[in-house]
Amino acid sequence: DAKTTQPPSMDCAEGRAANLPCNHSTISGNEYVYWYRQIHSQGPQYIIHGLKNNETNEMASLIITEDRKSSTLILPHATLRDTAVYYCIGRNAGGTSYGKLTFGQGTILTVHP
């Protein structure tokens, strides 16, 4: 499996950058890394995805190491509304299709005033 490992919880002060790490040491060359977040029991919300290069959008930046074994999601100026569970997702290599995804346990990010 393309197993992902994340710390169970992290804290961040409002206005500071939140850096959420993810290890995906079994990822293969053509597998994307995806990040989603979930607030309470709402449907997960897409944040960003990447393959090899670093990516940035209006929500966050994604830094992928050169060996692609880990990545970091950066929320540049965290707000209280960014408090959520953040999931790093890789394709489940046990499947024959890139549609098979493994969410993992996620990181509970708490942003405090």
Add this chain to the structure above:
Amino acid sequence: EAQVTQNPRYLITVTGKKLTVTCSQNMNHEYMSWYRQDPGLGLRQIYYSMNVEVTDKGDVPEGYKVSRKEKRNFPLILESPSPNQTSLYFCASSLLLAGGPGLNEQFFGPGTRLTVL
């Protein structure tokens, strides 16, 4: 409005009574998927579909069936529900990435909270 809809949103049923949870998307997405979420276990994929008439098992397919007869709909069928299928269910859809194997942003439905007594 672009969205994924699920019905019902809440359902309480009894063991063995067949039920269907519907999922529909209006974004012409090729990919659709069902997940269940349980405390301490996170989100686990049940089934997914890469396109019409193409479905495949996720990590926890036992006890579930799906069909993809039309692009917009992907119903989840529990032929004989059991209490261990009590869970929060999410449907999602996505475009396939152009130019390479992968998914674009997945849009999730609001969830269906199912209780099987």
